[in-house]
Amino acid sequence: MENLKIAVIPGDGIGPEVITEGIKVLEKAAELDGRIQFEFTQFPWGCEYYLEHGRMMDEDGIDRLRDFDAIFLGAVGYPGVPDHISLWDLLLRIRKEFDQYVNIRPIQLLNGAPCPLKGGNKEKIDMLFIRENSEGEYSGAGDWLFKGKPEEVVLQTGVFSRKGTERIIRYAFETAKEAGKTVTSISKANALNYSMVFWDEVFEEVSKDYPEIQTYSYLVDAAAMHMITDPERFEVVVTSNLFGDILTDVGAALAGGMGLAAGANINPERKYPSMFEPVHGSAPDIAGKGIANPLATVWSASQMFDFFGYSDIGEKLLQAIEILLEEKEVLTQDLGGIATTSEVGDRVAQILKGLF
Ligand code: NAD
Numbered sequence: 001m002e003n004l005k006i007a008v009i010p011g012d013g014i015g016p017e018v019i020t021e022g023i024k025v026l027e028k029a030a031e032l033d034g035r036i037q038f039e040f041t042q043f044p045w046g047c048e049y050y051l052e053h054g055r056m057m058d059e060d061g062i063d064r065l066r067d068f069d070a071i072f073l074g075a076v077g078y079p080g081v082p083d084h085i086s087l088w089d090l091l092l093r094i095r096k097e098f099d100q101y102v103n104i105r106p107i108q109l110l111n112g113a114p115c116p117l118k119g120g121n122k123e124k125i126d127m128l129f130i131r132e133n134s135e136g137e138y139s140g141a142g143d144w145l146f147k148g149k150p151e152e153v154v155l156q157t158g159v160f161s162r163k164g165t166e167r168i169i170r171y172a173f174e175t176a177k178e179a180g181k182t183v184t185s186i187s188k189a190n191a192l193n194y195s196m197v198f199w200d201e202v203f204e205e206v207s208k209d210y211p212e213i214q215t216y217s218y219l220v221d222a223a224a225m226h227m228i229t230d231p232e233r234f235e236v237v238v239t240s241n242l243f244g245d246i247l248t249d250v251g252a253a254l255a256g257g258m259g260l261a262a263g264a265n266i267n268p269e270r271k272y273p274s275m276f277e278p279v280h281g282s283a284p285d286i287a288g289k290g291i292a293n294p295l296a297t298v299w300s301a302s303q304m305f306d307f308f309g310y311s312d313i314g315e316k317l318l319q320a321i322e323i324l325l326e327e328k329e330v331l332t333q334d335l336g337g338i339a340t341t342s343e344v345g346d347r348v349a350q351i352l353k354g355l356f
């Protein structure tokens with residue numbers, strides 16, 4: 001039996017609500033399968049912790065996370081603590097310190113999930129976003145000059161290193177190679193005359209190592225439109241940190257909403273723990289009501305199984321989500337139902353029983 005140590009950071013708002021269901025499902029799947037035993041350790045970090053201790057995590061927080069096999073995170077950020085503090089001291093810090101440079105975000109419209117597009121279906125909306133997750137527009141570099149003065153100037157610097165740009169593009173090509181898919185790069189070289197010109201050049205160079213793979217390249221504004229008018233053209237998509245952030249919320253809207261958008265922050269070299277978390281935030285508008293949709297978190301749990309080499313279990317989790325969506329009996333409000341967060345988690349666990 002493999003023992004896997006998971007650090008759990010429920011975080012803020014609906015984070016703890018959805019993560020409870022994620023753990024429920026991870027444990028149920030492991031129990032039914034019999035090959036894995038999870039050991040969960042909870043860390044109470046987040047905005048409440050900040051208000052009490054003046055920081056988002058323990059001083060030695062990063063060191064305490066280092067030896068876990070993975071991190072399972074709910075959401076970070078809540079009114080009362082400025083977002084740039086809460087996010088940079090916890091979520092973004094973990095992504096950076098553990099060099100989780102690949103953010104894998106599937107945008108797949110499962111059967112039974114609502115889609116705002118006429119004729120939208122599973123075949124047409126099936127993309128895999130590979131978002132650069134360590135640098136770019138999120139380098140954190142910048143300056144704030146002459147604060148409050150008439151000559152005030154603010155700089156926010158995008159940093160695109162050769163190493164950082166090449167490795168994410170290569171990761172996308174390797175993923176596409178394995179899956180027999182096309183690769184689309186999304187950039188913006190017409191306006192961003194340093195960073196995106198460089199991005200396009202690196203994409204061109206790396207693509208030469210994969211002559212068998214069909215490639216496409218779009219400007220981000222046009223890509224945003226194509227995602228709505230012709231989503232079928234996207235398969236594996238590689239893009240920068242900020243563009244990936246924005247476009248995966250567009251993708252979420254196409255594939256059932258924020259309640260179904262999953263993500264994995266991966267350090268492919270496995271030098272550090274990878275982190276699994278839904279794409280959505282703490283949703284203060286619905287927090288504390290027990291009505292958040294936990295399926296994005298369950299999908300991220302499925303990605304965790306894939307990552308550990310148990311993609312057969314990951315597949316079963318996805319199947320369970322799809323069965324639940326198709327039967328339309330136990331759904332949260334965002335999907336038109338009246339079920340609570342924990343009722344959805346219970347139903348997923350129940351469906352899983354029939355799949356092993
Ligand atoms: P959000 O994703 O929290 O919410 C956007 C909308 O989607 C809201 O109407 C919310 O109710 C809905 N929604 C989100 N998740 C849902 C779910 N599981 N079930 C049902 N409905 C859901 O984005 P926001 O409101 O822009 O941000 C709120 C806070 O979360 C901010 O502090 C922001 O910085 C933070 N945030 C954190 C993360 C993260 O931790 N990964 C991601 C995004 C935003």
Ligand code: IPM
Nearest residue numbers: 077087091092245279280281
């Ligand atoms: C996401 C979130 C984060 C990001 C925020 C909360 C910093 O929006 O994971 O999509 O921009 O990466």
Ligand code: MN
Nearest residue numbers: 245246249279
């Ligand atoms: Mn986002």
